[in-house]
Amino acid sequence: MLAQLASSIDVSMLSNGNDNQADRDRIWRLQSSNTLRAVRNIPRRWSKRALSIGMVKYENGKNIVDSNFANSVKAQMKSIIELSDKVSLRGEYKRDQKAISNVESNLKKLEKELIDLYNYIGIPFDQQTFNYFVDNYDQNVDTNTVEGRIKIINSILGEPASGNIRFIAKMISDSSGKDSFNSETARGRQIKKELSQLFEGFKETSDISKMALAMNAIHPTSQEFSVRLPNGSMAYPINQNNFITDRVRDLNTTAGNLAITLSKSPYAKRSHLLQVAKEFRKNVPTANQIKLNIFVGLKDANR
Secondary structure, eight states: OEEESSSEEEEEOOOOSOSOHHHHTOEEEEEOHHHHHHHHHHHHHHHHHHHTTTSEEEETTEEEEOHHHHHHHHHHHHHHHHHHHHHHTOGGGTTOHHHHHTHHHHHHHHHHHHHHHHHHTTOOOOHHHHHHHHHTTOTTSOTTSHHHHHHHHHHHTSSOOTTSHHHHHHHHHHTBTOSEEEEEOTTOOEEEEEGGGTTOSOOTTSHHHHHHHHHHHHSOOHHHHOEEOTTSOEEOOOOOOOHHHHHHHHHHSSSSOHHHHHHTSTTTTTOHHHHHHHHHHHHOTTOOOOEEEOOOOOOOTTO
16 A cells, blocks of 8 residues: 555656667656546536536527526626635725725635535535635645635636636636637637536646546545556455554544654654654644555556
8 A cells, every 4th residue: 555645756767778768758657546537527527517507508409508697607706706806905905994804704705605606607516625625726825824725715716727717607608698618718728618518628737627636535436436457447445444544544633643653763753754744734734635545556658
């Protein structure tokens, strides 16, 4: 078993100088197969869900984006942006004493409106999933502080970019009455999608992919929990509790000082896992940061 601290690790290929250029330039990437599957499958499920919640209507022999739905998304997005300005004390709210004294309550309202919009367009987010999304959006920002949380949400609500919520909302509102989604990013990149592919096809670094990872972490399904073996068959890495699972569970909780106690041992004082566990306990006390995975093998996709 491996303790997973990241979703992927890049390992440069060592060369003896006699290999060809392709071998010398090869990069091995160790990734969680269920993470990759979640990024692909969950947005696909969301896209299908969006079709069944009133976004599309049948008219004149074809499916089109319902204009009432599109207008509602536009209005909700406008309200969220205005509330974001109030929370961030931008523009007219910079010296607004009422806004200044109600930042935290307005932040909670902003998060609720954003979660409501996600659900309205077919993404079944709840507060717990949203918290995971925010907490893991940028590891360099401390989301335990109001300032840090506001910074992350402002990033989520940045200018329309491929795969973020403002772009998705713009794509829906721009396509009112049309039989496909047509829009462009803030940089002028044109994007066209079928009505059944609203959340599909975005990069792994996009907000939609990060949201899929959050959903997979908080509400995993048996499909996302499975892994594909090098020979192509599927396996379900379900194991009974053992010493390793107990230790990982203890390291992930705030109960006791296991990481600190174990670090006092001369055999473990330089352990990277314990150092990470101590930092997580300090900065993100409720996070389930260390996970156990089963290593099933390597497959060289280049051959």
